[in-house]
Amino acid sequence: MLSSIQIRSYAKINWTLDVLHKREDGYHELRTIYQTVSLHDTISIADTDGPIEIICDDPRVPCDETNLAFRAVAALRQATGSTRGARIEINKRIPVAAGLGGGSSNAAATLLGAGKLWQIDVGYGELIKIAAGLGSDVPFFLIGGTALGIGRGEEVYPIEQVKSEHLLLVNPGFAVSTPEAYARLSRLTRSKAALNIHFTLLAAKGISDLPLVATNDLEEVVIATHQEIAEVKRRLVSLGARHALMSGSGATVFGVFDNSQTTERAASMLHAAGYWAQRARTVDAREYQATIFQ
Numbered sequence: 001m002l003s004s005i006q007i008r009s010y011a012k013i014n015w016t017l018d019v020l021h022k023r024e025d026g027y028h029e030l031r032t033i034y035q036t037v038s039l040h041d042t043i044s045i046a047d048t049d050g051p052i053e054i055i056c057d058d059p060r061v062p063c064d065e066t067n068l069a070f071r072a073v074a075a076l077r078q079a080t081g082s083t084r085g086a087r088i089e090i091n092k093r094i095p096v097a098a099g100l101g102g103g104s105s106n107a108a109a110t111l112l113g114a115g116k117l118w119q120i121d122v123g124y125g126e127l128i129k130i131a132a133g134l135g136s137d138v139p140f141f142l143i144g145g146t147a148l149g150i151g152r153g154e155e156v157y158p159i160e161q162v163k164s165e166h167l168l169l170v171n172p173g174f175a176v177s178t179p180e181a182y183a184r185l186s187r188l189t190r191s192k193a194a195l196n197i198h199f200t201l202l203a204a205k206g207i208s209d210l211p212l213v214a215t216n217d218l219e220e221v222v223i224a225t226h227q228e229i230a231e232v233k234r235r236l237v238s239l240g241a242r243h244a245l246m247s248g249s250g251a252t253v254f255g256v257f258d259n260s261q262t263t264e265r266a267a268s269m270l271h272a273a274g275y276w277a278q279r280a281r282t283v284d285a286r287e288y289q290a291t292i293f294q
């Protein structure tokens with residue numbers, strides 16, 4: 001049996017995020033198109049005889065039993081009756097509470113990693129169930145690439161893969177609470193008819209155009225209280241982005257560029273202005289699955 005394993009934990013953006021209505025369980029019914037990107041944390045899991053331990057180089061990440069990677073291993077042990085311990089070391093590069101799915105990705109990567117480390121095969125259905133219990137975005141990170149998420153986001157289907165080589169992720173340096181973002185959606189943003197038109201348009205334009213027509217229903221309500229997000233969008237467009245949009249519940253904005261030079265120039269201008277700015281590209285499902293275990 002392996003004594004340790006290294007895993008890549010990729011970030012995501014949302015090409016679309018349509019909120020339909022609030023459900024009886026308190027979650028919002030969504031239609032979203034998720035996309036994994038090249039920015040990633042690295043996670044190292046060592047098999048031990050002791051308890052589950054989390055070590056992380058980012059002080060904003062809790063290292064106790066509330067950590068999603070901790071909960072992932074605990075859930076896997078519960079499902080299989082395993083009594084093995086694990087030391088989980090997380091090297092963060094994905095900003096925390098930033099709309100890039102960092103915590104959810106860490107949980108899914110840890111689930112896959114611990115399963116491989118302990119040679120546990122719970123079956124895909126059970127793995128999806130454990131992942132969905134950890135958070136709405138976690139099942140997506142079991143497949144990666146471009147995928148449609150429905151329900152509260154936890155029911156995922158791979159779709160045609162979108163390629164975008166020149167993305168710039170920009171974070172203004174404050175965290176946004178996901179429950180608060182959803183709570184501020186006072187009106188039901190989209191009727192089913194409007195949503196159908198939206199997807200029909202997407203289908204007509206072709207999925208390769210998605211990066212340029214990306215939309216996010218949470219953007220307006222989050223910008224209402226965090227106006228710097230609008231400023232980041234403006235800056236990205238004035239620096240040559242063809243399109244700029246907030247990811248998930250924010251505050252990270254992604255800019256879609258045409259070429260490497262413009263992206264690089266925008267990255268250095270935004271760094272100089274004090275922003276966290278990181279170039280990235282899309283990672284399709286095939287690359288995701290081929291590179292998650294290093």
Ligand code: C5P
Pocket residue numbers: 026027028029030134135136137151152153178179180182
């Ligand atoms: O599923 P997850 O724990 O990531 O969700 C965090 C919070 O975001 C939920 O407690 C809920 O307030 C909000 N949420 C929602 N509808 C969704 C997903 C998340 O209202 N589809």
